[in-house]
């Protein structure tokens with residue numbers, strides 16, 4: 001499979017789910033355009049509508065996924081063939097899917113990967129541990145991403161990015177490695193590259209203003225609480 005991205009660098013995840021303030025048709029395409037203007041080399045996006053919108057306004061490769069809850073299952077990132085097909089049909093260059101080692105899905109995942117490759121589309125594995133990353137690579141995934149670290153019960157539950165996982169994966173993988181999840185500053189993005197990531201995905205810190213605001217409000221609130229300064 002030929003390289004997906006023109007160069008190493010920043011991929012911006014442009015996602016708003018139902019109930020979020022920016023969940024409004026067309027908003028994620030505007031976010032993607034801003035990301036492109038800012039120097040992103042790729043976009044990650046959820047759902048066929050956003051993927052189509054984004055593909056119509058930016059030239060960058062798009063990693064597409066479909067978040068869908070299935071009753072009784074913990075797997076929600078592009079869980080089944082029908083979801084994979086929707087993302088391929090929407091024009092994504094890469095399909096991202098859950099490749100955590102849960103619910104005994106290795107065989108099904110391998111056939112989803114084959115399906116994407118037959119359609120000429122690459123696959124990104126969203127994993128949470130070293131073992132899952134190695135398994136995903138052996139199943140044929142084209143990119144391995146630390147997306148799910150902190151979101152499976154057996155991976156480290158930490159506030160910042162899982163750079164230790166990036167380091168350990170970088171030592172063992174041959175496929176390109178993506179650092180993703182809770183990267184909140186340019187400095188953390190640089191640390192992820194130093195740890196061995198080929199690409200860095202940043203989402204909330206760029207495209208979810210409610211969380212950005214919350215970070216400022218909390219920090220300011222803490223300072224105000226500790227300070228004796230009277231309000232003028």
Ligand SMILES: CC(=O)N[C@H](C=O)[C@@H](O)[C@H](O)[C@H](O)COP(=O)(O)O
Nearest residue numbers: 013147151181182183202203204205
């Ligand atoms: C765990 C999960 O479902 N992650 C999702 C995957 O597509 C997105 O909600 C995240 O925004 C994305 O991974 C980027 O991460 P962050 O927004 O932390 O930079």
